[in-house]
Amino acid sequence: MASKEFPGICSLVPSLSESTLCTTGLKMYFVESKGGAIACMFMALFFLGTWPAFLTLLERRGRLPQHTYLDYSITNFLAALLIAFTFGELGKSTFDHPNFLLQLGQDNWPSVLFAMGGGVFLSLGNLASQYAFAFVGLSVTEVITASITVVIGTTLNYFLDDKINKAEILFPGVGCFLIAVFLGSAVHSSNATDNKAKLNDYTGDYKDGAISSKEGDLVTSKDLENGSSSIDKFEAGTADFLMDLEERRAIKVFGKSTLIGLAITFFAGLCFSMFSPAFNIATNDQWNTLKKGVPHLTVYTAFFYFSISCFAIAIVLNITFLYHPVLNLPKSSFKAYLADSDGRGWALLAGLLCGCGNGLQFMGGQAAGYAAADAVQALPLVSTFWGVILFGEYRRSSRRTYILLGSMLFMFIVAVAVLMASSGHRSSSHTAKE
Numbered sequence: 001m002a003s004k005e006f007p008g009i010c011s012l013v014p015s016l017s018e019s020t021l022c023t024t025g026l027k028m029y030f031v032e033s034k035g036g037a038i039a040c041m042f043m044a045l046f047f048l049g050t051w052p053a054f055l056t057l058l059e060r061r062g063r064l065p066q067h068t069y070l071d072y073s074i075t076n077f078l079a080a081l082l083i084a085f086t087f088g089e090l091g092k093s094t095f096d097h098p099n100f101l102l103q104l105g106q107d108n109w110p111s112v113l114f115a116m117g118g119g120v121f122l123s124l125g126n127l128a129s130q131y132a133f134a135f136v137g138l139s140v141t142e143v144i145t146a147s148i149t150v151v152i153g154t155t156l157n158y159f160l161d162d163k164i165n166k167a168e169i170l171f172p173g174v175g176c177f178l179i180a181v182f183l184g185s186a187v188h189s190s191n192a193t194d195n196k197a198k199l200n201d202y203t204g205d206y207k208d209g210a211i212s213s214k215e216g217d218l219v220t221s222k223d224l225e226n227g228s229s230s231i232d233k234f235e236a237g238t239a240d241f242l243m244d245l246e247e248r249r250a251i252k253v254f255g256k257s258t259l260i261g262l263a264i265t266f267f268a269g270l271c272f273s274m275f276s277p278a279f280n281i282a283t284n285d286q287w288n289t290l291k292k293g294v295p296h297l298t299v300y301t302a303f304f305y306f307s308i309s310c311f312a313i314a315i316v317l318n319i320t321f322l323y324h325p326v327l328n329l330p331k332s333s334f335k336a337y338l339a340d341s342d343g344r345g346w347a348l349l350a351g352l353l354c355g356c357g358n359g360l361q362f363m364g365g366q367a368a369g370y371a372a373a374d375a376v377q378a379l380p381l382v383s384t385f386w387g388v389i390l391f392g393e394y395r396r397s398s399r400r401t402y403i404l405l406g407s408m409l410f411m412f413i414v415a416v417a418v419l420m421a422s423s424g425h426r427s428s429s430h431t432a433k434e
Helices: 007-012 018-024 034-062 065-086 099-103 109-136 138-160 167-200 238-246 258-284 299-323 334-339 344-367 369-380 379-393 399-420
Strands: 002-005 025-030
Touching: 007 099, 018 034, 034 138, 034 258, 034 344, 034 379, 065 109, 065 334, 065 344, 099 299, 109 138, 109 258, 109 299, 138 167, 138 258, 138 379, 138 399, 167 238, 167 399, 258 299, 258 344, 299 334, 299 344, 379 399
Parallel strands: none
Antiparallel strands: 002 025
16 A cells, blocks of 8 residues: 655755655555555455355344344444544645545535435445345345446446556456356356255145244344354255245245346346446546535545445435335334344444445555456355355255356456456546646
8 A cells, every 4th residue: 555645744844855754754545556456455355245144144044134234234334434534534634635524624515425325326235135135145146236236337437437447458357247147147047946946845834935924023033143043953955954944034035026036136236336436426526526626535535425325324224124124024113123132243243344345445446446446346256155155055956056156156256357457547646626
């Protein structure tokens, strides 16, 4: 990581060379080098690929998604505050790079609104994904949403970034993602066929998706933090495992149209494809909405406003869903949410990982171009790993499913490598209109 030096302090002691004094002075840290940007992208890739696994884990163990998402939203916002008051406040302000608190009072509302608009898109996408994980599965949901984000969002960011990324490398990377999408769809289709064959041979009470559940009752669970549950009694991938999972999970999916899950997934993907371009405009003002002399939002200030709207939308919608649930989920209440501490630690950790992951993605994107930073959309690599390890996805599946799964993962590895290789370097010489 490189940093912005503050020459003002050098003028206080003219007898010392500017280079000597400034290198030992206070600095505001920014990611400027290509290597630093790529490091941010790799960390963001791990964080953003891991937090959905925690939400999926809790839903499969019976915790209401409304309760989980409220917990998640708290630490997701706290991560933005942490970044703003650390990186955003290190060192003294300059005109082009004011500190976080100083920039809050500047006339930069057009950029603020773009940042907050991006937060709305992200919040809606994450909320929709939480339900899509249950219907479509963790791995396939991530594949579809990531592909839509790359195809739409990366293309928009490429032009917004004034084509600083290498098009001859960037767009072949987008093509690799598209190939991986088709492979991911084939994996889902093959695995669904495998599961259908298992259930056709099943002779239990849940044969046709008849799951005992009383309307209006809260879903209960046992020791969500430690993972104690009867589902552990069944071998992953068996019909008994699938049926017991359906009985215990919070979102019941048997007997419901697959179009519901796909519709939710595509909606999430469209939302994800828009939040990064909105953040790009907020920090770089490509549409010249700021007044002359007003500096661009720093990535830390923009992330703060971005997270405010993300947090507000999440709180309003999930409190509404407590009393008016969707998809036939049982009703709850704010009092019941406060009393539901089982699994809260995992939900809080998920929010922290997501908040830090988004911050790292934006920090890397500001340096290397947001189109290249969209390489973190290779997060299905990480999510598929957790899906296989934690949830037994694709266990006891056919050889065809395993071949397709391996091919999909290989193509994602190629895609993320190609997109990172397309990284450019954003000039930081002028950040405010003169």
